[in-house]
Amino acid sequence: MSADARFAMMMIPHHEQAVEMSDMLLAKDDIDERVTSLAQRIKAAQGPEIEQMEEWLDAEGIGMGGMDDMGRDGMGRSGMMSEGDMQALEAAEGEDAARLFLEQMIVHHEGAIEMSEDLLEDGEDAEMRALAESIVESQTAEIAEMQALLQEI
Numbered sequence: 001m002s003a004d005a006r007f008a009m010m011m012i013p014h015h016e017q018a019v020e021m022s023d024m025l026l027a028k029d030d031i032d033e034r035v036t037s038l039a040q041r042i043k044a045a046q047g048p049e050i051e052q053m054e055e056w057l058d059a060e061g062i063g064m065g066g067m068d069d070m071g072r073d074g075m076g077r078s079g080m081m082s083e084g085d086m087q088a089l090e091a092a093e094g095e096d097a098a099r100l101f102l103e104q105m106i107v108h109h110e111g112a113i114e115m116s117e118d119l120l121e122d123g124e125d126a127e128m129r130a131l132a133e134s135i136v137e138s139q140t141a142e143i144a145e146m147q148a149l150l151q152e153i
Contacts, residue, residue, distance in 0.1 A: 003122035005062050007132065008053040010078065011115060012064065015046040015053075017080060018108055024089050025101045032153050035098040038145065042105070045138060049131060056127060079111020098153055102146045109139040109146075 001009075022039035025031060057064065081089075081104055092100045116132035123129050 003119055004125040004128040007119040007128055008057050012050055012053050014078060014112055015050045018046050019043050028097050030094040031098050034149055078115050079108040095153060102150050106143050106146050109143050113139055
């Protein structure tokens, strides 16, 4: 399997989890509006990126069959949250939820950046390389924003 296909197959469930985490936070009350704004922007960016990767895989004739579970299990180093992490975020409220979301999303983004940097070393497809470059740039900026927010809330 090419590095490009592996990247897309691993990044799709990674992005899906970021969207799920954002949805959890957005369903809560009494969250700092700067954190909810960030969660909305993460969803707005990663939803279309998921579609782009799914379309790329379809165009390449590569199905996700069987990879979804492997992707989730095989990505311990990629910043994926465990079931316990997700339950903790679901249960948290108010400022605690905002802090936990930011802390978890920083780790999550660091994993996506690492995966993207790996693709930039080994990938050959121009579209996947451009996506990886975009992920590195946008998520590096979001990490800086989240670190600043953690100091303020």
